Amino acid sequence: MTITPQMLGIFTDIYGSYEAMTIGRALLIAVVGFLTVVCILALIALFIKLVAFIFSAVEKKNAKKVETIITPVENSPAPSAGNPLPEAESQGELELIGVDEPTAAMLMALVSYKTEIPLNRLIFRSIKLVEDEK
Amino acid sequence: MELITSLLAGLWESSGFALLTWQNLVMIGVAVVFLFLAIAKKFEPLLLVPIAFGILLANLPGSGVMDDVTLSQAFGGDGTFAGTGHWYESGVLRILYAGVKSSIFPCLIFLGVGAMTDFGPLLSNPISLLLGAAAQLGIYVAFIIAILLGFTPQEAASISIIGGADGPTAIWLTGKLASHLLAPIALAAYSYMALIPLIQPPIMKLLTTKKEREVKMTQLRKVSKTEKIVFPVIVLVLIALILPSVVPLLGMLMLGNLFRECGVVERLSDTAQNAMNNIVVILLGVTVGATANGESFLKVQTLGIVALGLTAFVFSTVGGVLLGKVLYVVTKGKINPLIGAAGVSAVPMAARVAQNEGRKYNPTNFLLMHAMGPNVAGVIGSAVAAGFLLLMFSN
Structure with missing residues (x-):
């Protein structure tokens, strides 16, 4: 069994006893203590910055890989400018290649939002993942 | 007739009335005032109610709730059995006080605090850490003044940590350096934490301009789950390698946070945040309150501790706000200096104060999440400051 040795205070190690505390030494300890806190927390801040940089770089790389093909259907018979589907309805079949349903739903919502065309006026034929994640 | 008189005399002598001292009466009055503040004014009721009741229990003469039959300290004494009874x-x-003396209670509280803390605002704005560091200024100012007033270094260190605005940290350090001051320091720390909405706003107003107080801060970056999982592990290792003395507190804080963020131990996280934390708060509060025995508590020294605690708190707020002003200039007005005051670690009270003050000057302002960054940084900062002082002055 190992026991961490009980350390005496650094102050006693240096000055022999606590009786040796003077206002000058108290000032010195206060300054060193405050700087220690600032330095340690600044180190953590730098570490967080580094981790955030790594994560954003990885995310950007992944975002480039996941390119999707979203093809609007030409000559779609049902939803058209003059004849949209009811808001809560959809029709036809959507082929998903390498993309799960939640991702597909998100992409369709994004296309709708960016093009400012309601979903009930859009039809998607397929959504395909161009390259697999490694 | 003589027998009846003797019996009545015996009953009177063993009753609390005969044993009651003026110090007991004053402390019972203090307990009633604290209960009033907690129940009627809602000042930190979760802590103040058990603490106040502990004071009441310890000052009921003849109750024996804090008697130590071993004569030497029941736990953590010199190891010799000098008393007549068993522990x-x-x-x-x-007996329950052993949890305070051995640091078990403060460490378990930190486990709960970690499980309740979202480090997201800190991770999305790491500069918050500097504000959390600056808001530890009061600790060191109070330390110097306490030395000037004639306190021993251990006592000065324990008193000054009140400026960290962190009850468990104050109890942890005082239990190790100056346990005879535990009651006044714990009471001062928790009382000032409760009084933050009264103490901080005038200082914030005094040190900032209207233009600075009106600054609206931009939306925080979204932090990924992986970042939140990595943070407690790496930060603990990093700090532990520099200041090993802080591991008991920060280790438990980060363990609790890992419970919260890893997403696979929800039951443990829930227990740490609720059931366990509540149990420990009851035990810690009552036993710390019970150390406030009238004879040992009512001294001029206690008034000095209360005054030094307030000084520490004020300078901590000043430190945070002043660095906030520096960052306001450096970032060309992107940081509202009010969030610097939240660097004292009273979570989430100090962040709420920054939010309320910000909205007074710009009703569309929403500083709460921005202030939570320095606020949780303050928890780490005060623990680091306590670790440093322990390393300097451990017995």
Whole structure:
């Protein structure tokens, strides 16, 4: 069994006893203590910055890989400018290649939002993942 | 007739009335005032109610709840058995007090705090850490003044940590350096934490301009789950390698946070945040309150501790706000200096104060999440400051 040795205070190690505390030494300890806190927390801040940089770089790389093909259907018979589907309805079949349903739903919502065309006026034929994640 | 008189005299002598001292009466009054503040004014009721009741229990003469039958300290004494009884014959609160003396309670509280803390705002704005560091200024100012007033270095260190605005940290350090001051320091720390909405706003107003107080801060970056999982592990290792003395507190804080963020131990996280934390708060509060025995508490020294605690708190707020002003200039007005005041670690009270003050000057302002960054940084900062002082002055 190992026991961490009980350390005496650094102050006693240096000055022999606590009786040796003077206002000058108290000032010195206060300054060193405050700087220690600032330095340690600044180190953590730098570490967080580094981790955030790594994560954003990885995310950007992944975002480039996941390119999707979203093809609007030409000559779609049902939803058209003059004849949209009811808001809560959809029709036809959507082929998903390498993309799960939640991702597909998100992409369709994004296309709708960016093009400012309601979903009930859009039809998607397929959504395909161009390259697999490694 | 003589027998009846003797019986009545015996009954009177063993009753609390005969044993009651003026110090007991004053402390019972203090307990009633604290209960009033907690229940009627809602000042930190979760802590103040058990603490106040502990004071009440310890000052009921003849109750024996804090008696120590071993004569030497029941736990953590010199190891010799000098008393006439076994430790388990001591008063019930004396036995529970072992959790404070051994640092078990403060560390378990930190486990709960970690499980309740979202480091997201800190991770999305790491500069918050500097504000959390600056808001530890009061600790060191109070330390110097306490030395000037004639306190020993251990006592000065324990008193000054009140400026960290962190009850468990104050109890942890005082239990190790100056346990005879535990009651006044714990009471001052928790009382000032409760009084943050009264103490901080005038200082914030005094040190900032209207233009600075009106600054609206931009939306925080979204932090990924992986970042939140990595943070407690790496930060603990990093700090532990620099200041090993802080591991008991920060280790438990980060363990609790890992429970919260890893997403696979929800039951443990829930227990740490709720059931366990509540149990420990009850035990810690009552036993710390019970150390406030009238004879040992009512001294001029206690007034000095209360005044030094307030000084520490004020300078901590000043430190945070002043660095906030520096960052306001450096970032060309992107940081509202009010969030610097939240660097004292009273979570989430100090962040709420920054939010409320910000909205007074710009009703569309929403500083709460921005202030939570320095606020949780303050928890780490005060623990680091306590670790440093322990390393300097451990017995």
